[in-house]
Amino acid sequence: MNTQNINQENLSRQPKPQRQQKAKRQKASPYRYLLILAVVTIIAVVSIIAAVSANIKYRRQQKAYVEAGISNPAYSMDVANKMAQAAEAQGRQAVLDNMRESFSNGTSTISYLKKTFTDKIVFADDGRYVFVDINKSLPMHNLNLSAFSKDDRGFMNYSDAAIQTHRGIDVSKYQGDIDWSQVKTDGIEYAFLRVGYRSYGTGIIKEDESFKTNAAGAIQNGLNVGAYFFSQAITTAEAEEEADFVINTLKPFKINYPVVIDVEEIVNDSYRQENLSQGELTDAVIAFCERIKAAGYTPMIYANIKGFASLVDISRLTAYDKWYADYNQTPYIPYDISIWQYSESGKVNGISTNVDLNISFKTW
Numbered sequence: 001m002n003t004q005n006i007n008q009e010n011l012s013r014q015p016k017p018q019r020q021q022k023a024k025r026q027k028a029s030p031y032r033y034l035l036i037l038a039v040v041t042i043i044a045v046v047s048i049i050a051a052v053s054a055n056i057k058y059r060r061q062q063k064a065y066v067e068a069g070i071s072n073p074a075y076s077m078d079v080a081n082k083m084a085q086a087a088e089a090q091g092r093q094a095v096l097d098n099m100r101e102s103f104s105n106g107t108s109t110i111s112y113l114k115k116t117f118t119d120k121i122v123f124a125d126d127g128r129y130v131f132v133d134i135n136k137s138l139p140m141h142n143l144n145l146s147a148f149s150k151d152d153r154g155f156m157n158y159s160d161a162a163i164q165t166h167r168g169i170d171v172s173k174y175q176g177d178i179d180w181s182q183v184k185t186d187g188i189e190y191a192f193l194r195v196g197y198r199s200y201g202t203g204i205i206k207e208d209e210s211f212k213t214n215a216a217g218a219i220q221n222g223l224n225v226g227a228y229f230f231s232q233a234i235t236t237a238e239a240e241e242e243a244d245f246v247i248n249t250l251k252p253f254k255i256n257y258p259v260v261i262d263v264e265e266i267v268n269d270s271y272r273q274e275n276l277s278q279g280e281l282t283d284a285v286i287a288f289c290e291r292i293k294a295a296g297y298t299p300m301i302y303a304n305i306k307g308f309a310s311l312v313d314i315s316r317l318t319a320y321d322k323w324y325a326d327y328n329q330t331p332y333i334p335y336d337i338s339i340w341q342y343s344e345s346g347k348v349n350g351i352s353t354n355v356d357l358n359i360s361f362k363t364w
Contacts, residue, residue, distance in 0.1 A: 114332065121309045121334070132309045139318060139336040143361070148330050155187075156342050156359045166190065168339070168358040169346070170228065173210040175353050180217035182350030190224035190257055190360070192323075195249050197230035198242060200271035205245050215253045224364070226257030228302060229288075230264070232272045234280075236287035243291035250297075257364050258300035258321055258338075261288045263307050282313045289320050298364055302341075305332055323358075338362050 102112050113122045113129060121132040147160035158165040167187055171178065172194035183191070193215055194208040211227075218225045229246050233239035239261075246259060263285060265274065273281060289299035301312075302323040308314050314335060321338040324331060331340045339360040346357035 121305065121332075123305045123309065125306060125310075130306075130310065134334050135315055138315060140334055141331075141336045141361075143331065145330040150329075154343060154346055155357065156340075158359065163361050166360045166363060168192070168224075168360060169348060169351075170194070170341070170356045170358060171210075171214060171351070173208050175210070175351050175355055177352075178214060178217060179350035180214075180221040180223065183218075183348055184221045184223055186349040188223065188348060190226065191218045192226040192228050192257065192260060192358075193218065195227040195229050195246050198232040198238075198272075200232045200266050200269075200273075203232065203238075203272055205242065207245075207249060211249065212252075215255075219254055224257045225253070225255055226260065226300075226364075227255055228260035228262050230262045231284070231288065233284045233288065234272050234276060236283050239284040239287040240291050243288045243295075246292065247295045247297075255297065258298040258323075259292045260300040260302050260323060261285055261292075263301060263303045263311060265306070265311065278311065278313050281311055282316050285312055285317065289317075300338065308333060308335065 099112065103109075110122065110124050110129070117131060119134055121134055123130055123132075143158075143163070144160040147158050149157055149159065151157060155167060166189045168190040169183070169188055170192035191214070193211055195211050196205060196207040198205050215225060215227075227246065227250060229242055231239065231242055233242055242261075250259070263281070265271070276284075285301060289301070292299040298321065300321040300323050301317060302325065303311065304325040308322065308324065322336065323339040323341065324333050324337040325341040326332055327343060331337065331342075339358050341356055341358045343357040345354045348355050348357075
């Protein structure tokens with residue numbers, strides 16, 4: 001909060017001394033008093049006549065408005081001001097009533113703020129609410145939010161035929177041994193596999209222990225396969241190093257879906273990227289994506305609402321596909337996205353643990 005120091009000026013003025021004049025008082029003539037009384041009487045009569053005339057004119061005007069069928073006739077300034085004040089008070093009360101009803105019905109604070117501030121992106125961050133202007137010059141999605149619904153197994157469906165959607169998952173070593181045949185039979189069309197990560201503490205790059213096994217199994221069973229890398233690059237050189245590691249690790253496999261840079265903050269712990277500016281992190285993301293693109297893959301960026309609205313400058317990333325994480329009933333982001341990760345607790349045949357569920361709005 002910016003604090004402003006307000007300097008007050010002393011506007012009081014000392015009265016000018018008046019000259020003392022000595023003069024002899026003369027006795028006033030009675031005709032003088034009569035003349036003054038006559039003038040005052042005339043002024044009073046004229047004022048009364050003017051007031052009556054104005055009132056008659058006002059009533060005639062009001063009657064003319066009514067006869068003409070005008071539902072909101074003119075009002076005097078005093079009446080108009082009182083009406084404006086009453087409307088303002090009524091508006092404030094309406095807002096309070098709406099808030100009370102929403103919160104009583106179980107609406108969360110963040111949900112209410114998102115619904116109220118429709119020209120902003122609103123998200124919670126470290127005990128506060130952040131409001132970011134929506135950049136309307138950027139490509140927006142054309143998704144019909146009312147067309148989203150989950151089935152009894154928790155899979156997201158989209159009923160608007162204008163966009164064909166596709167069901168997918170993303171996995172890492174934490175999903176354990178996967179029966180990819182059952183995954184395919186369960187209607188999963190594609191899978192993003194974690195190829196590796198950079199340690200957010202030491203900065204060492206490591207391969208995901210299950211990547212090669214998962215890649216071979218998914219490809220063998222006919223799934224479309226993409227890959228993602230958890231980045232902690234703090235320079236463009238490190239981002240290119242991460243991309244080179246990914247490219248070399250992917251060479252033995254047919255990866256036909258995008259190769260993704262995973263941009264995430266680490267909650268409740270310090271991490272390498274936490275002191276990067278928005279511009280510095282965006283530079284690193286672009287360096288990774290361009291390196292991946294040069295190797296013949298489709299680059300993609302993964303982030304949640306804070307990531308896309310605040311951590312990176314999304315206006316510089318329009319050339320790349322977006323993979324958006326949001327575990328609400330509909331995707332909150334206004335910008336164009338290619339994939340929505342809508343659950344981190346999905347159940348899929350062939351996988352014994354919870355798994356991330358995704359719905360994509362295009363193919364590659």
